[in-house]
Amino acid sequence: MSDNSFLSVEDVTSGYGMIEVLFDISMEVEKGQFVVLIGPNGAGKTTLLRSIMGIVPPQKGRVYHSGDDVTDLNPEQMLQRNISYVPQERNIFAEMSVEDNLEMGAYSYEGDPEERLELIFQVFPILKERLDQEAGTLSGGQRQMLAISRGIMMEPELLILDEPTSGLQPNLVTDVMDSIVELQEKDDMTILLVAQTDQAIREADFGYLIRSGEIVLGTEGDKLLESDEVMDLYFGG
Structure with missing residues (x-):
């Protein structure tokens, strides 16, 4: 674990019951970074998270956050x-309004929720127009925006x-990614x-490329996109 590490995964093997999915995974995330995990379906990305x-x-193996060993902590x-x-x-409360969903995300936030809402409405203005609407009636893209927004209502230091x-349409993929970048900034x-x-x-x-439960490459984002391994293993050459 380096001195600049905010989140560190060290030699983690993990899986479900007797089935191992990850094998001696090690990776680091520095504070303030935007880090991406890529790889083919079934590579173990979700299991790592x-x-x-x-x-x-x-x-x-062990997991560290801000220098503390958090391996044995539960999600709460x-x-x-x-x-x-x-x-x-996209775990949202379908029968609750958009506003109530957002308030649920702020239950552990000690600051002013209105300030968080203002940030969210800057990035996802459509949600402000849908505050009284039942979440289950939103479009797929809007539900994803709501899920992300609920996740940032608590003003997290680390967003996973x-x-x-x-599952989003190509134009919405670009919009949501642009919004995530804007949120980080x-x-x-x-x-x-x-x-x-x-x-x-x-x-x-x-970025890290995961294949068959192992990290096979870790480098800067632009270099990752240019690598032969990403082109061959992820984008098909």
Whole structure:
């Protein structure tokens, strides 16, 4: 673990029961960085995020946050450390209004929720127009915007996103990615993102390529996009 490390994963092996999915994974995220995880389906990207958050406890290895060993913490305890996780499933409360969903995200926030809402409305203005609407009636893109917004209501130091653009139309993929970048710049967040888009790689300060449960490459985002391994393994050559 380097002196600048904000989040560090050291030699983590993890999986489900007797099935190992990750094998001796090591990676670091520095404070303020935008870090992307890429790789083919089934490579272990989501399992890595779940292992960091304590949803799938590592079978071996350690996870550190701000120098503290957090390997054995559960998701609630990780949340108390100001780490927000937005899973791929877009977990929103469908029968609640957009406003109520956002308020749920701020339950542990000690500051003024109105200030957080103002930031969200700057980045996702459509949500301001839909405050009284039931979340379940939003479009797919709007539901994703709401899920991300709920995750940042607590003003997290670290925001972990699992494929936030999955299943969206191409024009919405660009819009959502642009908004994530804008959020980081406005809110000075550290972001760890699983993505399937070259836009995310270009925007990243650093990126890791995962294949078959192992990190096979870690480098700056622009260099990652240019690498033969990414072109061959991820984009098909």
